[in-house]
Amino acid sequence: MIPRHLFRSGLFCLFLLLPLSAFAEDGASVVDKAFKHMRGKTSAAVIEMTIQRPDFSRTMVMKAWTMGKSEGLFFIESPPKDAGNGTLKKGRNMWTYNPKVNRTIKLPPSMMSQSWMGSDFSNNDLSKTDSMVEDYTHTITDTRSENGITIYEVTSVPHEEAAVVWGKLELTIREDGVLLREAFFDEDNLLVKEMTTLEISSMGGRLFPRVWIMRKAGETEKFTKLTYKELGFDVNLPKNLFSLSSLKTKRR
Numbered sequence: 137m138i139p140r141h142l143f144r145s146g147l148f149c150l151f152l153l154l155p156l157s158a159f160a161e162d163g164a165s166v167v168d169k170a171f172k173h174m175r176g177k178t179s180a181a182v183i184e185m186t187i188q189r190p191d192f193s194r195t196m197v198m199k200a201w202t203m204g205k206s207e208g209l210f211f212i213e214s215p216p217k218d219a220g221n222g223t224l225k226k227g228r229n230m231w232t233y234n235p236k237v238n239r240t241i242k243l244p245p246s247m248m249s250q251s252w253m254g255s256d257f258s259n260n261d262l263s264k265t266d267s268m269v270e271d272y273t274h275t276i277t278d279t280r281s282e283n284g285i286t287i288y289e290v291t292s293v294p295h296e297e298a299a300v301v302w303g304k305l306e307l308t309i310r311e312d313g314v315l316l317r318e319a320f321f322d323e324d325n326l327l328v329k330e331m332t333t334l335e336i337s338s339m340g341g342r343l344f345p346r347v348w349i350m351r352k353a354g355e356t357e358k359f360t361k362l363t364y365k366e367l368g369f370d371v372n373l374p375k376n377l378f379s380l381s382s383l384k385t386k387r388r
Contacts, residue, residue: 163274163290166309171205171269173313173342176369178203182213184363187255196253197365205266207378212253223252223259224383228267230259233383240384249301256329256350256360260301271298272305286311302328314343327353334361340369 161169179202187194196218202208208225212218220235230243248260260267272292280287292305304325308317319330329352333345344367351359376382 161276161288161311163276163288163292164269166276166288166290167272167274167292167307168269169313170307170309170315171266174315174344175202175205176340178369178371178373179340180366180368180371180373181364182366184365185253185255185257186361186363187253188357188359188361190357194254201373201377203373203378205269209378209382218253221253222383224378224380226378231380231383238384240380245299256352256358257362261331261350267298267300268292268305271295271300274307287316312343315345329353339364339367342369 179200181200183198183200185196185198187196196215197213198210199213200208200210206225206227208223210223212221220233222233224231224233228245230248231240232243233240243259249258251257252259252261272294274290274292276288277291278289280289288307288309288311290307290309292307294300294302294304302320303323304321306317306319306321307315309315314333314336316333317331320328322328329350331348331350333347334349335345335347336343337346338344339346344364346364346367348362349359350362374382
C-alpha cells in the first residue's frame with residue numbers, strides 16, 4: 137500500500153503537470169459569454185456607421201434594439217435620404233423595409249452574407265444572432281495575459297449541417313466577454329475580412345467595444361467603422377417591438 141503522504145505528494149505533482157487549459161473555460165463558454173456580453177437580455181443603442189472608400193466617405197446614424205438571442209430591430213435616422221430604412225431580425229429570418237416604396241422584403245438565407253447598406257458589414261454581422269454561438273464548434277487555441285486580463289484565442293468551425301457562409305471564424309475574446317477581434321474565412325480557409333475593436337469604454341454599466349472597424353482582407357483604404365454613441369442594457373422595451381408592424385411604422 138502507498139503511504140498516504142506519498143499519495144498526496146503524487147497528486148500534487150500531477151496537478152502541477154496538467155496544462156492550464158485543463159482548468160480554463162472551454163471555447164463554447166467563452167464565445168457564449170462574449171455573445172451575452174454584447175447583447176444582454178435586451179439592449180438599445182444609437183450607432184454611427186462610417187463607410188470609408190478611397191473616393192468618398194459616407195456616415196449614417198441608426199437606432200438599434202435587441203432582445204434575447206435572436207431578435208433585433210434597426211432603423212436609419214440620418215442622413216434624410218436613408219432615414220426610415222429598417223431591418224428586422226427574428227430567429228433565422230430577416231426583413232428589410234424601404235419607406236420610399238413602402239415595401240417590406242424577406243431576405244432569403246443566400247442574402248444574409250450580403251452587404252448591409254453598402255458597408256463592409258453583412259446583414260448577419262449587424263444582427264449578431266446566436267448563429268455565432270450555436271452553429272460552430274469552438275476551440276481555445278491559445279491564451280495570454282495582458283495587464284492582468286486573460287485573453288482567449290478561439291477557432292470556430294461550423295457544424296457539418298449548419299447553414300452558414302464561413303468556413304472558419306477566429307475570435308479574440310477577453311475573460312470579461314469583451315470581443316477584441318473576429319476574422320472570417322472562406323471554405324478554403326482564406327481570410328475574407330476582419331473586424332477589430334479600436335476602443336473599449338464603459339457603456340451601459342459594462343466595458344464594451346465602443347468602436348469597431350471592419351475591413352476586407354488586403355484593404356487599407358476601404359473599411360467601415362461602427363461607433364456606439366449611446367448604449368443601454370436590460371432596458372424595458374415596448375411589447376411587440378420586434379414585429380413587421382413595428383418595422384413598417386418605425387415604432388420606437
